[in-house]
Amino acid sequence: MSPDRSSPVFGLTVLYEVGSREEPRHRAGFAHLFEHLMFDGTPRAPKGVFDQVCDASGGSNNGQTRPDVTVYVEAAPISALDRFLWLEADRMTALALDQETLDTERDVVKEEIRFNVQDDPYGMFEWQELPGLLFRRWGNSHDGYGDFTDLDAATLGDVRSFFETFYRPSNAVLSIAGDVRADEVFEKAEKYFGAVPSGPRPVRPDLEEGRRSKAVVEVREAPLARTPALVSGWRTPPRGHEDAWPLLVLGELLHDGRTARLYRGLVEGRELAADVSGGFNPFQGGCWYHGSTLFLSRIAFRGAAPYQEVLGALDEEIARIAREGVDEGELGRVKTKVAAGFLRSLESRLDLSTEAAVAVAFDGDPSSLLAFPERVGRVTPADLARAAGRWLGPSARAAIVKVPPGKRRANGPKGRRGSGSGKGPK
Amino acid sequence: MTPAAGLPALRTDRPFVVPEVDAFALANGLQVRTVTVPGLPLVTLRLVIRGGRSDDGPMPGFSELLADALEEGTTTRNATQLFDLLQDAGGDLTADAGTDATTVSAHGLSSSLPLLAGLVADVVRNAGFPADGVRRVKALALEDLETDESEPSFLASRAFARAVYGRHPYATVAPTRTTIRSVTRERLDGELRRRLRPERALLVVAGAVGPEAVRRAVEPFATWEGAGDAPELPPEAPGTERRSVVIVDRPGSVQATLVVGNVGTRRTDADAWPLDLAVTVYGGAFSSRLVQNLRVAKGYTYSPGAASTWLAARGVVRSWASVRTEVAGPALAEIFGEMERMGSEEVTAEELDRARRRESGLELLSLQTAAGLARELGELWLSGLGPGRLGEGVTAFGRVTAPEVLEASRRYLDPSRTVVVAVGDARRLGKALSSLGPAVRRRRVGSTR
Numbered sequence: 054m055s056p057d058r059s060s061p062v063f064g065l066t067v068l069y070e071v072g073s074r075e076e077p078r079h080r081a082g083f084a085h086l087f088e089h090l091m092f093d094g095t096p097r098a099p100k101g102v103f104d105q106v107c108d109a110s111g112g113s114n115n116g117q118t119r120p121d122v123t124v125y126v127e128a129a130p131i132s133a134l135d136r137f138l139w140l141e142a143d144r145m146t147a148l149a150l151d152q153e154t155l156d157t158e159r160d161v162v163k164e165e166i167r168f169n170v171q172d173d174p175y176g177m178f179e180w181q182e183l184p185g186l187l188f189r190r191w192g193n194s195h196d197g198y199g200d201f202t203d204l205d206a207a208t209l210g211d212v213r214s215f216f217e218t219f220y221r222p223s224n225a226v227l228s229i230a231g232d233v234r235a236d237e238v239f240e241k242a243e244k245y246f247g248a249v250p251s252g253p254r255p256v257r258p259d260l261e262e263g264r265r266s267k268a269v270v271e272v273r274e275a276p277l278a279r280t281p282a283l284v285s286g287w288r289t290p291p292r293g294h295e296d297a298w299p300l301l302v303l304g305e306l307l308h309d310g311r312t313a314r315l316y317r318g319l320v321e322g323r324e325l326a327a328d329v330s331g332g333f334n335p336f337q338g339g340c341w342y343h344g345s346t347l348f349l350s351r352i353a354f355r356g357a358a359p360y361q362e363v364l365g366a367l368d369e370e371i372a373r374i375a376r377e378g379v380d381e382g383e384l385g386r387v388k389t390k391v392a393a394g395f396l397r398s399l400e401s402r403l404d405l406s407t408e409a410a411v412a413v414a415f416d417g418d419p420s421s422l423l424a425f426p427e428r429v430g431r432v433t434p435a436d437l438a439r440a441a442g443r444w445l446g447p448s449a450r451a452a453i454v455k456v457p458p459g460k461r462r463a464n465g466p467k468g469r470r471g472s473g474s475g476k477g478p479k
Numbered sequence: 480m481t482p483a484a485g486l487p488a489l490r491t492d493r494p495f496v497v498p499e500v501d502a503f504a505l506a507n508g509l510q511v512r513t514v515t516v517p518g519l520p521l522v523t524l525r526l527v528i529r530g531g532r533s534d535d536g537p538m539p540g541f542s543e544l545l546a547d548a549l550e551e552g553t554t555t556r557n558a559t560q561l562f563d564l565l566q567d568a569g570g571d572l573t574a575d576a577g578t579d580a581t582t583v584s585a586h587g588l589s590s591s592l593p594l595l596a597g598l599v600a601d602v603v604r605n606a607g608f609p610a611d612g613v614r615r616v617k618a619l620a621l622e623d624l625e626t627d628e629s630e631p632s633f634l635a636s637r638a639f640a641r642a643v644y645g646r647h648p649y650a651t652v653a654p655t656r657t658t659i660r661s662v663t664r665e666r667l668d669g670e671l672r673r674r675l676r677p678e679r680a681l682l683v684v685a686g687a688v689g690p691e692a693v694r695r696a697v698e699p700f701a702t703w704e705g706a707g708d709a710p711e712l713p714p715e716a717p718g719t720e721r722r723s724v725v726i727v728d729r730p731g732s733v734q735a736t737l738v739v740g741n742v743g744t745r746r747t748d749a750d751a752w753p754l755d756l757a758v759t760v761y762g763g764a765f766s767s768r769l770v771q772n773l774r775v776a777k778g779y780t781y782s783p784g785a786a787s788t789w790l791a792a793r794g795v796v797r798s799w800a801s802v803r804t805e806v807a808g809p810a811l812a813e814i815f816g817e818m819e820r821m822g823s824e825e826v827t828a829e830e831l832d833r834a835r836r837r838e839s840g841l842e843l844l845s846l847q848t849a850a851g852l853a854r855e856l857g858e859l860w861l862s863g864l865g866p867g868r869l870g871e872g873v874t875a876f877g878r879v880t881a882p883e884v885l886e887a888s889r890r891y892l893d894p895s896r897t898v899v900v901a902v903g904d905a906r907r908l909g910k911a912l913s914s915l916g917p918a919v920r921r922r923r924v925g926s927t928r
Contacts, residue, residue: 060847061493098483104765109833111840135487160778174629311562327622386566393569
């Protein structure tokens, strides 16, 4: 709980410690489908009530399913705090689901996938396709949006069992920021959530995978695209490893804005790319992860450039850091920007409530959030060189190249596999 | 509302205390507003210059290229030096062309206010347009256009703007290839002086800074001046008086992307606020009729919605949905049906109250950050309204009545006077939309210059 009396509003986050990495096998996409069902009514507040109450209270809401957590967020004028607490406690207590609701919501989710993935020129390939190539364990490698077969197979029994296993108070964090006193909020939390039946805390599966030992590069046709793009991903070490913070800083140094090494090297400089993005833990951001996560670079490259040259240029930028490190001046500027960006992320009450919930989920302590700038500040040029060399080498990558129809010939045959640095096929 | 036993009532609202705004003007006409937001040591600067795509006339989309080229450095600092300084201030700078305005924004740590103000002034006064930067801006604009043309939402917006605005300058949403190729350093420089001038501009500074510090920091703007004749404002956009259908062919498309609408209002029009509430009840909120119908009841689409925009020469009212192609016909029929219903009977008291509370609540939420306050002060100024109107949205919706909502709906949500754009696989789409009659034009992707 973080009080801020400067504006008569609040932000509220309920975070459940379950995401797509933990959904059951043969149910790819289930955690996300379940998130939708959380808005579809309870025995006390039937379908439609949640959104009507939200709108009628001047609020906004959303849900997000990430690999390790699912968050439900609301922001509204402070007059609506009690009813949002009631609504969240109510749907933590029980859902009222029938077959028709499940079927309709399944259709909506399929439309979401058609909209965001199938009709997208690149099929959101950095999210949807890269993990399958980069990782081996199902929890890490499957598509969290799900395929239609798995979605079709989902039953009301699956919904009940997922709810009973993961959607318990013992597995949840409630966080509020805004125009209210701390003691008031803790009292209200007790009042509304105190009686919600709890259960054992689910055991988190081991999803560790070490660094890849072999590179893999696949060229895939993108029938709806008109310009090529590629993504290169690497596995990263577990949370708490000495290279984790350096990799986070490297992500910013390589990708963030006009000062980014990849912007200056590939968009300016070599003029191979139209756009670069990516970084450490890109699907969740910052410190939102359990175990290990990934690092990626996504490059929209200029039509005439062969992909091998683009990957080679990416490797060269990373190798230069591994070889020479980074000068203190540049690293200092990156740290300043990361620290200021962190402050900006706390500006809205809603974002602050979410970040605090995340800090509890992953570090067990909301104040760990405030250690962020200090942790970033401790990273040295030698740390960056070491982390780049250890984790982001060409031999540890998995890359996918998306090529528009008719532009394949210049870039090699479809489905070709090989190492990124042109050292021959695997 | 559907009953929910035990749901707590709303408590009393706490008043929104409108932050104090320090307003003054420089001798060259530049308006300056400061709003102090204590707390985090951050500051946002927003330089809003009247004229964006509205100024483009015979060079559709030129304003966007001008904005991009502003980020390529100045006569005193190249782009590398410029962005290194910004990074050191914990921030960034961007230039964007919109419909009615071009905006140069910078943000960073509040301790860097003088530096940030100096860099924004440098960019608009001394943009350098270096040869390699201009060449890259043009090359990237061509690449971006190529990429954008693969996106159904872009194709739909482009076709919709053309169909609604016709020959008006608002009819373009992105630079054309002809415009991109015609860009030269000389043209950029001439248009910069002509368009970006202090008497057409407002600078908003919002954050952990006081008015005195801002008055000192804006000193580099004092010598800013334009040259040549400033562009004229575009005439009022008439909108369409009939129903027309445009199909944009995107072979292989999995969905049909539908956009339906017509011109709307200015912010200062009498029916602006009533129309906003009408659109909220109709399709602007999750609990709205259209979303409940298309998504919740039928499961046709993940992404239905509606919105109205306010522009100086009249904005638009639009509905949209991306649906699987075989239900494009039924989805459009529902959209027309809901528009019709809005114009045939008054919204219920419960719907009106819900829409009022929603819109005023979201307004309140948008004003909780420095960036939100700066954006609203810029919007007010563009509409010719003073800083005293800051926060008016929190209360203005409460005064709108059901008959006013009905009247606005009849005028702006009339299914017989509307543009319908459908992007998708034309062969399958043509079949799905055959009930709309023969008034269908087909355009292929990329057919534009």
